[in-house]
Amino acid sequence: MSFATALLPDGGRSGKELLCLISEGRERAFAAFYDRTASRVLGLVRRILVDPAQSEKVTQEVFFAAWQEAARFDPDKGTAVAWLLTRAHRRAIDWVRASQANRDRDRAVGIDDLETSRDDVAEKAEIPRSVRTMAG
Numbered sequence: 001m002s003f004a005t006a007l008l009p010d011g012g013r014s015g016k017e018l019l020c021l022i023s024e025g026r027e028r029a030f031a032a033f034y035d036r037t038a039s040r041v042l043g044l045v046r047r048i049l050v051d052p053a054q055s056e057k058v059t060q061e062v063f064f065a066a067w068q069e070a071a072r073f074d075p076d077k078g079t080a081v082a083w084l085l086t087r088a089h090r091r092a093i094d095w096v097r098a099s100q101a102n103r104d105r106d107r108a109v110g111i112d113d114l115e116t117s118r119d120d121v122a123e124k125a126e127i128p129r130s131v132r133t134m135a136g
Helices: 003-007 015-023 027-049 052-072 080-113 120-125 129-135
Strands: none
Touching: 015 027, 015 052, 015 080, 027 052, 027 080, 052 080
16 A cells, blocks of 8 residues: 555545445445545435435435445445445435425325315306296
């Protein structure tokens, strides 16, 4: 290992190596992985969700899940960054779907609770068709 590599917080490790260390509970490896990937994850999530606060929350959830589930990473299926970005994309899409389902449910409940408005004046002023035909 070179002197410059030794100075890096992650020791110049690959994403695969960092995820392996993360799966063992190594906080410094997680910090290095986070520093290396956070801006890309947030950028991806922000393009999907648009809202900055929601994007930050989803990004936080993605990294929390990565900390808990790092052992599930399979290097035969792709890179560590691709694994993380796939998880971020799925989490953001799930957030959009859940938000839409909540809006749809609220709208449906609101419609069910909404009393139909009636225009009593118009109903009283309207002359029934049978009365009109008899008068004519």
